[in-house]
Amino acid sequence: MPNNKVIESFAAAVADIPDGSSIMIGGFGGSGGQPTRLMLALRDQGAKNLTIIGNVAGISATTYYGWREGPDDPQPVDQGVFFASGQAGKIICSFPVPGTTNPLSEIEKAWREGKAEVDIVPQGTLIEQIRAAGAGIPAFYTPTGVGTPVAEGKETREFGGRTYLLEHALHADYAFVRAQKADTHGNLQYVGTSRAFSPAMATAANVTIAEVDQIVEPGGIDAESVRTLGAYVNRIVQRESGDPYP
Amino acid sequence: MPNNKVIESFAAAVADIPDGSSIMIGGFGGSGGQPTRLMLALRDQGAKNLTIIGNVAGISATTYYGWREGPDDPQPVDQGVFFASGQAGKIICSFPVPGTTNPLSEIEKAWREGKAEVDIVPQGTLIEQIRAAGAGIPAFYTPTGVGTPVAEGKETREFGGRTYLLEHALHADYAFVRAQKADTHGNLQYVGTSRAFSPAMATAANVTIAEVDQIVEPGGIDAESVRTLGAYVNRIVQRESGDPYP
């Protein structure tokens, strides 16, 4: 039964990602739930002309948002890494920049230089677009964004006397997700608030790659505790124990 | 902190349901996950002109679908109970009748006599309509039902070269759900395949009433194991231990 999805290294798991790919980055923003090792592996792999899809995208590296600040803790990594490296030309996210501009985040820097298109989406719309892609729903109506710049160029329609926006499903070529535990079928279990965008993203990409602390045999995750079905996961990579990234 | 939602009896939990209400019945069909005691309490309460919203609605009582068949096991109850009693005039569901008409199910009997409107909806559309109601989505597009009688009178639209139907959110006045465990905040935990329609229905009704085997203090359900948030649940009733219904 050909269900073993374990890949030996992060480098191997991202090796085939071509230029021009769209990449979903799971979690919420900050270190918990971020697939940091997959992100760094893709940075090292060097694919160009990427579109990044995330949530809180570029605020940690300059503000420590969602990262510990102890002296032995690692420097924050955020989705700005793909803009600092010149690999990404576009980001779709809800929270690209922090309140402060001193220092400038990598995404804002790239945007100011005209090197990055930044598509800012309400968080609830973004997660629903991703969920829709995985669920076979091509489009849906939402009240969020009506009467704001988000509505520009979009259809509106009334239902029951309230106005709604038509929003479309958002697919990606690859999704990077981060979980605490995987079984070899690809079933995933998360801890606390680390799941965030990962379960929906896992359903919405052609290839879903999971970065996990621990890989167990089938049965190592209880049938009641699976939060991402193995059906959605194509590749699993286990971190080294003691990895300083959370 | 006024969060204790425990009601002393099934009769008290359904006492205020007025004539003309729409009632969602959780679970899938069959005994597992069916809020049987709430259903029987509403039958005894006698409210009239009800609209029932369920999934597999009326096949157990005549076919034993989803019920044990041991000599000490109780007779099956299904959503036909509200049609046998003359309380319901309409049902919205995916599976109202079994393959066989001998004996006739209560729903088919009522339908043949012109006493019941039966609105048959594809299961995936039905659960998505219910989920949409709880999630603030007034309408969505689905591929299911295109080119079939389900599409009659509905808008169609193409996305990416495929045709989809516009389907609307489905709310209810009350939802009856069945879980194994509740805490006093209304957080629910389910076992196995018993959850089915219950978690979505809990989000889509004005008043959600949960029938559970056990009520525990907050903390008695682990934060990782909550499958219906207490935010959605208004009333909780604990069954008597040893209840013969599953």
Added chain:
Amino acid sequence: MNPKITTDPAPRLTRTDIARRAALDLPDGGIVNLGIGIPALCSDLLPEGVELRYQAENGILGFSEMDTKLDGDPNIMDAGGNFPKLVPGMAFFDSVESFNLIRGGHIDVTVLGGLQVSGKGDLANWIIPKRGIGSIGGGMDLAANAKRVIVAMEHTTRDNSPKIVNECTFPLTAPECVDEIITDVAVIKVTSDGLVLMEAAPGWSPGDVQAITEPIFAVSDAFTEFRTMKT
């Protein structure tokens, strides 16, 4: 319209034979949803070494065998009301997730029963018009959205009328959704150019099958006897 024939050239196969042949087309390790009736029989008839991960609409993925007992746990069932054996790697979930899997195109194969299948692969299997009421269940979602749809059914009605027809006269479950039809006399592939006969039951020639099949089919270069009937 083909004339009805009244005598068969050889015995038609059994429901079990149909299911065994359908089981041959289920991909090892694949995610499969089996409809009620003949399709449900497939799970006991898989080729040696093949293991599937079944999905059922009521919120379960990963079971691979059924229990035959009648007094199983009613909280652990499949959508047909049967009791699956628990296996490592299974997962339970709600109906929203279950239809995300189905409608989202994450089911590799579904095997469904059929009342009629048209030459274009239209499927009708949920209502008999003269009864006036029927049940859709998860069938429309599965037919419209599974990656591959196999219909397993008898080739004709009891009065020997074709169930494979030019146009379905029964209300549809989904248009142009069927990839393969497996019956008690034939295996027929649905292609964009029409039907192609792949296999026939022992003793049945392509012409014999055509005589009880309304649309004119092509015969595959690889045409052979029903593959599960060879020893």
Added chain:
Amino acid sequence: MNPKITTDPAPRLTRTDIARRAALDLPDGGIVNLGIGIPALCSDLLPEGVELRYQAENGILGFSEMDTKLDGDPNIMDAGGNFPKLVPGMAFFDSVESFNLIRGGHIDVTVLGGLQVSGKGDLANWIIPKRGIGSIGGGMDLAANAKRVIVAMEHTTRDNSPKIVNECTFPLTAPECVDEIITDVAVIKVTSDGLVLMEAAPGWSPGDVQAITEPIFAVSDAFTEFRTMKT
């Protein structure tokens, strides 16, 4: 347009005072989402005996207190990057469920920061036009869909221009969404008939507040001094 005034009749209140007053309007046992900035301060300033169940966008419901440590578990945070104390009855979930709660209208109250609020209750709080880039986060979903929206902000900009304006000049977060505005000088209710002044800081008359508020407001019959400032 009101003329700008240059001297205040009495000191304006602090950010903590604003948060303490907003906390007074949070319903005991309610499900509340606090935005970043002044709103986040509310959780430490609840009246005695009041306990809330906070929700945060990143998938947590039911916490009622924050931890002040900087080295908490990064897998158990709120959306502002703070560490909640674990309490019985909490739940963790994913972002889909989190926005089902928000967009579905299951949040009793949200307290948000503001750059501008119009006389109709339009809110602008996500982007400063001259910067050209901003962050929406969960703010638009909360503003458009919470049962009750309280804006907690300073009454004017640093150069004493009104932030409560006839029409927002900044891009909106959501139109006609604000129910109540709590500032460092006033509590103002948004009604379908326009703004109504409910309370003012000690030493501030309705006229003093009006002088730094662009839309003309009515003064409530129940007008009183800022309620949290009374002893």
